[in-house]
Amino acid sequence: MDKQAYKYLQEFAKQFPGSNIELRIPEVGAIQFGQGSKHKRGIPPNVVEIKKNIFIQLIEKRTSWNKEMESGNIEASGINSNIENFFKKFEFKSKS
Secondary structure (H helix, E strand, O other), rough: OOOHHHHHHHHHHHHOOOOOEEEOOOOOEEEEEEEOOOOOOOOOOEEEEOOHHHHHHHOOOOOOOHHHHHHHOOOEEOOOOOOOOHHHHHHOOOOO
């Protein structure tokens, strides 16, 4: 597992609390985040899966949501699965 990707994922969950969207990063983990309807069981209605390296690039603002969607590097389903604005608002808060 990539420690940096894991730290980013955990910070992402802290900055955007809730359980409306599930974000899956294979080999790193999955979180539920974002305000809206609460998901409790089964497959969430809003699911986003992103490859680890693409997730890091989105967090670090080295690529764009639209570019990676067009390239097929992001799988997103559900009415609230476009999470581009979350990446735009994200700020990594290092504990150092």
